[in-house]
Amino acid sequence: MNFLSKTIGSFAGSSIPYTFKEKLIDPTNPISGVSQVDRNSIWTVYDGTNPKDSLQVTIFEFSLKEARNKRFELLARNAFRKLKMIKFPGIISIIDFIENDVSLYIITEPVVPLALFLQTHSLHQEAIVAGINDLSRTLTFLNEDCNSLYGGFDYFRSVFVNCQGDWKLMGFELVTNLQSDPDQPIYRLSRSMPEPPDVDPESIRRDPKKYDSYKLGQFIYAVFNGGSVDTNFKLPVKLVGPSKRLMAKRINISQFGKEVEPYFQANTIVKFASQLSELKFMKSDAKLDFFKTQLPQYTQDDIYPPGFLDHKLLPELVSQYQQVSKSSASTELESVAKQETLATLLDLILKFGTKLSSEEEFRRVVKPIIFSAFAANDRAMRLVLLTHLPNYQNFLTDSDIQGKIFTPLLGGFQDTNFMIRETTLKSITIVIDKISVKQVNQELLRVLAKSQMDPKPSIRVNTIILIIKISSKIYANSKNNVLITALAKSLRDSFVPCKMTALHGFETLIDEFSLEEICSKVLGHLAISLMDRKSSKVRANAKRVFDLYLSSVETHAKELPVADGDEDEDEEEREFFKRHAPQQAEAKVDTPTAGNNNNNNNNNIGGFGWGMVSKLTSLGGAVGGGAAAGQLNSDFNRSTPDLTRVGTPTQEELPITTSADTTMASNWNEFNDAWDTGAGDEVEVELAQLPKPIVENTKKINLGRSTDTSTGRTAVAPPLRKPLKTTSLRLGQAAKTEKPKSNLKLNLNLKVEEDDDEEDGWGDGWS
Template identity: 50%
Template sequence: MNFLSKTLSTLTGTSIPYTVKEEIPTSPKSIWTVYNGLNPKGDNSPVSIFEMNLRNDVNINRNYVSLARNCFKKLKLVKFPGIISIIDFIENDNYLYIITEPVIPLQSYLKQYGNEVGDDAKIYGIYNIGETLDFINMKCQCVHGSLSVYNDSVFVNKLGEWKLFGFELLTNLTSDPDQPIYRLSGYSPSFQDELPGDVLNQGIEAIRGFPIRFDSYKYGIFIHQIFNQGIDFNNIGKMPKQLSVQYKKLINPKLNLRISIQAFLKETGKFFESNKVIQFNKQLEEIQFKNDFEKLNFFKFELSNYVGEDIDIKFPPGFLDFKLLPELINQYNNLLKPNNAQQLVEDLQQRQETTSVLLNYILKFGVKLNKDEFCLKVKPIILNAFQSADRSIRLILLTHLSSYIENLTEGDIQSKVFYNLITGFQDTNFMIRETTLTSIMIIIDKVSVKQVNQDLLKVLAKSQMDPKPSIRTNTLVLIIKISDKIYQNSKNNVLITALSKSLRDSFIPCKMTSLSGFEKLINEFSLEEICSKILGQLAILLMDNQSYKVRKEAKRIFELYLDMVEKHASTLPRSENEDDEDAEEKEFFKKYAPNNNGLAQQVSQASQDVTQASKFNFGWGMVNKLVASSEVEGELNNDFNSSTPDLTRVTTPTISNKREPATSFANDIINDDDLDDGWGDELNNLSLQDKPSEKLSTIRSTTRVPTKTNNNSRKTSSLKLGTKKDTTRKPPGSTLKLDLTIDDDVEDGWGGW
């Protein structure tokens, strides 16, 4: 851009203290070349630069010089709000320069904004131009003579205000010796357009009798051009009907019947005064003359009549952004200044309420500014307002957050917004909490990973238990959204904990959100986590008694996770040589079984029976078979007697002076038809190859039968050793060889364990 500026400066041969930028397209009938520019003396504020080349050798352009000099001169003399604002005049041997506020031609403005310029805005512009011409005609005693949409005699500034230019033929009817309207009109490229019949017939001298009525005709044609594209000026077309009668008076072909612009404005006064844009503009112009109380009332109560949410007024593009907004900012800053200590409480409250109203409008219109202007005018207000403890201020900031977030940098968010923002989670007003939560979702991309893990997760953990169901649900949504920013070493634990907690929530949308989260994050979890932590949690909702929709969705998500596990399981190796579950038992037989064919066959048959019956049915039944077939005093008996007793077996105690062989003891117990030891048929079903002989004397034992409560069913027996009763109770060394004395007075059903 600097290169372009230098190039343009070289081409124009200028050394003016302004930065010349790109050229603005203008009408072919304009004598000026117009550029955008910057004013280095005004902090590089934008300007428009009108340029006229004085050294051009083309004759027609040499005639333009006189027109340009008259415009240059008259703009210095005539000042009015409706006239384009002049910043500087520069004249040298080669060029004339008029430095103005930044503007664009009206014709370009109407094309650029199209339907954005509604009838209200057009009427506002027509009214401004009419008042300006009336001032020139009546107060200045001058005739303008060049008004038209198509010759760039009207420009529009960034406030949407229509400003009069085109002073090339401006003539003072009483004191102008040059009388440009008569002397130079023939050089004007646009003068011959839209002339009244009297001038066409009699020439320029026809306007001498009523010069200002020439401006009346031009003004009437200008109004027609605003609303219509055609040249049939007798057809009002899209022009408002309220103007039609007075419009025809402006363009009356008879000069003596043609009304002045002043008369036109007077006759249409009610129509223009009813226009909301015109009304609001007058209010803004008068606000600076009102006292503080009147200003507060206007912004608090009357402003909404023009810019409220339900008000359908099409203001000119730029009007609210550049005319209303600066006044709002000025009033807002004034309200924030320290107040008088003796100020009434009611007045203080009103100022606080007005402050929130003003901030709402500042944000509403400020977001339409370009980024540079926003950062200069609105951004400081936002960052300062986040420090306020006022709920209404906080709520307004959060409500508009999505509209201005793009204009805040990561540094702004992390250092000046985030920590103030999360304090809203502690507010007792649920609206503040909920809006705060929603706002976190908006700024999360600009929040640092450290802030997420050290600060945000803590408040979200509490927010997940909020009494408001929507807050709990949105909290989970946020946790899912920020999952990529959670530290990797704690990420899955945080997610599983948060999602699982919401599965048990009573609010159905919260459950559905949790299920959705499990589906979205399915690839985040390991198979171990799925099996140990997730499937069990999902299974809870398979029998949810609140909603069929929840059960159906839970089943679908459960199957997704289960399929992942089964898919992985299918990839595991399959081999017939897998570890034998009965390896320990087989090793036991191999070590202790006798080396005779009969016993080997017996052991083999027993092993097959066990295997066929159940993988887990080896137990003491097999041991009894093995021991019953082994040598009494062999290695097996010795090892078995020193092993750990089976605490799950209800043993049948016996007392003997002489230890009988283990084989005879086991055979006698199994063969005793009258013995009931509480084990049922488990022992009776054992099959032995050889039926043992009866070698033991009658054994009486105490047995408890659960279904009988008769005391007579309890039988107590004891074997006496001589005449002395052995009262010593010893824990069994083996389930096969017991040496116990049963005390008649003791009976607990578990053999004393």
């Protein structure tokens, strides 16, 4: 638009309580080639708003001080006066009239010139026919009921389209009452029009109404032909004959309406508009039947002009919804019918409300209904709300979602109907960007943990999808634990798509996990899926993702710094030997003898190893004597636990010698005498039948053998049954009698319990 003209227009309108916006028509524009809409008008037309309620309006302005407008002043004052006097649905709705010394203002409902409207919208033939029907009825009202002549009916000047898609009559500059109008504008002022009509005063006087008939015929051809009145253009068959008779002045407009009435009444838009106008007078049952059966038939075709459904149907639906919601139900049957009606109306309100082009209008009309419907906690209404959420969520702000919708929305997870639960889950995915971080961590995650165990497989899949999507909103201190736990649980799901989704989650979130988490947690979970018995696809994807994680670990390992030299693995053992090995033991060990040179060379001090440690620990008090060797044995036993020992008591745990032990010692003396009498063979046979004792135990506690000092022979003790019944020390064979209650038993039990409770960090992987 021309900036200068817009600025002047805004300045001129500063004295009226309305805000001027874009200029629609500018008759003062000096640029050649402007549209005929500008050339044919005496009014400067603006879009505007009413500051009181922020509603859209259209402002018609006529400047009284502009020199060009002197010859149009009487025309403007005639329109100003006649529009105050004549009211009809087909005439543009007037909001306000303002007159001062500078200008005349007519404030109307928001409208657009028909010629401009048809340039930007391609209307269906049904919509054009419905518009012609509206205009013919309005002109019939003027001619017959008001006994007036419209005069100068014109395609570019006379008709405007409102936000509902209705065609409204404007341009009352030449409207003349055929009986009481003293000025007779049609005769006196017609030549003053910007584009003078072809007026023959004498022919008008003979039959004034036929002049409007002639102009309507021209208008019908112009509408179907882009503004041209070429009669060769094809019209709908039902309109061809009547339109030609209009132009020939053979019939007036009222006769035209009666002739084409069946055709107009068969028009879908005309019938629908008629039904809507009668809706307020219907009973509740009839309304519900209309909404459920007839309304879907009307709205299934895309034949309506822009704004018809949004601004004509939607307000009526909202009005009906408010009336039904306020009504009371005395019986359960009436209550069910009421909820059914509300759900049906809500579905239609959201269907057409989401097509509104103005966010402000949606906020004013539809939002309150959405909030109240969520609070109602009705299953049918909840399903309708969630189904349409993708369409209207763009109209909702973050505060709307967080304060009015999120909490009621979470209630859907508790519904016994799986459709409600699944639709709720999908809805959370849609609005997740508008949910606060606090709500995600303190409310949503708790619900999703339960939803991940839902019996419906599709809900479990959508749950893990949502968890992956909200990963960026999870608190950093618990984020990775939540993700790994949730994904690992889905990897163990019996539903293959759930496993695939979890693998995809591990793949997309690989950058979230540290190397320690990958090694200690993630790889173990992924390894389970490598042996999935149900799906080869899962195994293949698990292998790919596993390799991806393993590759990241290997890449990092290659970047670790290289040490100056390999660490000597035996350094600690050599240091231990230097500190604790007795000198006499070293001398004896290092002295080679015939037949064992190789053995000594392999186990000398310079080549200290586990073989030497084994020898040192077997020396006890025999090698080196004294406390040094015993200290070495004790230190070694404490520093290196025996993994094969099963609860063998140490020397500190052995009980004090009792009378039973003395008896056992005397029996060992009798056993030594048996070797001298040749009874050793019989004893060896009986001993061979016993279980072999653990070697380590026999080395550490030299029981069961005795040495004859005279001969140097070592004898094996025979099985002694009586001592075995009374002592806690036994070889191979368990005692059959009840164990004596002594400190030894208590100590052993305590020792075993301590060993069992030790946590060595490996878990049960070695059991």
